[in-house]
Amino acid sequence: xxxxxxxxxxxxxxxxxxxxxxxxxxxxxxxxxxxxxxxxxxxxxxxxxxxxxxxxxxxxxxxxxxxxxxxxxxxxxxxxxxxxxxxxxxxxxxxxxxxxxxxxxxxxxxxxxxxxxxxxxxxxxxxxxxxxxxxxxxxxxxxxxxxxxxxxxxxxxxxxxxxxxxxxxxxxxxxxxxxxxxxxxxxxxxxxxxxxxxxxxxxxxxxxxxxxxxxxxxxxxxxxxxxxxxxxxxxxxxxxxxxxxxxxxxxxxxxxxxxxxxxxxxxxxxxxxxxxxxxxxxxxxxxxxxxxxxxxxxxxxxxxxxxxxxxxxxxxxxxxxxxxxxxxxxxxxxxxxxxxxxxxxxxxxxxxxxxxxxxxxxxxxxxxxxxxxxxxxxxxxxxxxxxxxxxxxxxxxxxxxxxxxxxxxxxxxxxxxxxxxxxxxxxxxxxxxxxxxxx
Ligand code: UGA
Numbered sequence: 001x002x003x004x005x006x007x008x009x010x011x012x013x014x015x016x017x018x019x020x021x022x023x024x025x026x027x028x029x030x031x032x033x034x035x036x037x038x039x040x041x042x043x044x045x046x047x048x049x050x051x052x053x054x055x056x057x058x059x060x061x062x063x064x065x066x067x068x069x070x071x072x073x074x075x076x077x078x079x080x081x082x083x084x085x086x087x088x089x090x091x092x093x094x095x096x097x098x099x100x101x102x103x104x105x106x107x108x109x110x111x112x113x114x115x116x117x118x119x120x121x122x123x124x125x126x127x128x129x130x131x132x133x134x135x136x137x138x139x140x141x142x143x144x145x146x147x148x149x150x151x152x153x154x155x156x157x158x159x160x161x162x163x164x165x166x167x168x169x170x171x172x173x174x175x176x177x178x179x180x181x182x183x184x185x186x187x188x189x190x191x192x193x194x195x196x197x198x199x200x201x202x203x204x205x206x207x208x209x210x211x212x213x214x215x216x217x218x219x220x221x222x223x224x225x226x227x228x229x230x231x232x233x234x235x236x237x238x239x240x241x242x243x244x245x246x247x248x249x250x251x252x253x254x255x256x257x258x259x260x261x262x263x264x265x266x267x268x269x270x271x272x273x274x275x276x277x278x279x280x281x282x283x284x285x286x287x288x289x290x291x292x293x294x295x296x297x298x299x300x301x302x303x304x305x306x307x308x309x310x311x312x313x314x315x316x317x318x319x320x321x322x323x324x325x326x327x328x329x330x331x332x333x334x335x336x337x338x339x340x341x342x343x344x345x346x347x348x349x350x351x352x353x354x355x356x357x358x359x360x361x362x363x364x365x366x367x368x369x370x371x372x373x374x375x376x377x378x379x380x381x382x383x384x385x386x387x388x389x390x391x392x393x394x395x396x397x398x399x400x401x402x403x404x405x406x407x408x409x410x411x412x413x414x415x416x417x418x419x420x421x422x423x424x425x426x427x428x429x430x431x432x433x434x435x436x437x438x439x
Pocket of ligand 1: 121154155156157158159214217221254255256257258259260261262263264265266267326327
């Protein structure tokens with residue numbers, strides 16, 4: 001079997017690489033020539049644990065290749081995945097110009113039956129537009145070539161994308177014909193060995209599933225952040241409350257960790273897009289609107305705590321920051337809470353020295369020299385008035401506090417991820433502030 005994957009971002013590159021691991025021939029397509037050259041030279045442009053090994057193995061076996069020509073990729077291809085970006089436009093709706101552009105190009109170049117699968121996260125109803133765009137191009141060419149459209153949303157998490165792809169909890173596929181279902185079942189069969197299901201449904205339900213899943217997860221997080229803030233006010237401990245409610249299987253103990261607000265390229269964008277879709281249908285998704293505003297507020301929670309400790313004037317203070325990426329095991333800085341915290345500190349005249357194990361290059365691209373970058377976590381602490389923990393990289397979990405204490409001007413830590421035990425920090429004589437627990 002041969003397939004094409006258009007778009008070599010996180011989703012496209014991980015999907016294409018993992019499909020090739022099952023023995024399928026995969027051609028990945030991207031308009032960005034620089035990226036394709038990089039991939040053809042054996043390099044991958046993103047940091048994703050485990051990806052490089054599978055990538056190298058399958059490139060060497062000639063099962064995985066890269067091109068800028070969608071037309072060439074179509075030769076002998078049975079299935080083509082659209083995995084290009086859908087950035088939010090000004091009002092938060094997903095911008096479909098890349099997805100529909102690819103659909104048109106497929107229509108202009110296909111010569112035999114194809115299953116065209118949308119993998120990008122797209123608003124409910126997009127597959128109909130993809131179908132119409134392809135049909136229009138075929139009509140312009142005055143040819144009649146059969147094709148099917150399908151929707152196959154991705155549930156991979158950055159940082160564990162390869163694992164999520166190889167061992168999925170479930171695969172969701174929206175189809176219109178038995179023929180498309182049969183082809184996609186064959187393609188996905190190797191991934192179903194762990195007993196988890198492939199769920200076929202109609203296309204609209206499949207498109208909706210993706211948004212509902214991300215929105216539900218974002219809701220859990222905002223809910224817990226709100227509860228954590230209340231815990232502090234009443235003197236409760238959110239760690240215990242989290243365990244207390246998470247042990248109820250109906251609630252579950254995943255995705256209920258409070259923090260500095262959710263970030264990344266998916267939750268903020270998808271929550272916004274679903275709210276806009278509902279608005280278009282005259283339906284107000286009030287819960288999700290609250291989820292968004294709670295998250296916005298949460299990104300500033302550490303600033304509030306910092307001001308409560310140091311007073312409103314932060315001028316001249318030096319802050320060490322551990323973690324810049326929106327979460328561990330990625331270099332992704334999109335919508336990262338660190339950006340909001342840094343912006344506020346700089347606005348108040350403070351300075352920031354940051355350390356992140358992998359996101360520093362990406363941070364420098366965005367922030368330039370507005371902050372300084374340390375060579376390791378201890379280096380960042382030198383002469384700092386306080387340490388702020390924004391990303392819970394595992395290497396931050398058991399540092400040598402005695403060394404930190406010697407390096408810093410004052411023993412003060414603002415922990416946005418609750419990675420230390422407040423009791424221990426008290427014994428170590430640190431001013432320790434975390435989320436939803438007694439200071
Ligand atoms: C998310 C979903 O988890 C994936 O299933 C989905 O496929 C993906 O979006 C997507 O739509 O492409 P991702 O954005 O990579 O994946 O990251 P998550 O691990 O879900 O984390 C999102 C944010 O929530 C992070 O900022 C994280 O720190 C925060 N979070 C997560 C919490 O604050 N508390 C938690 O308990 C869990």
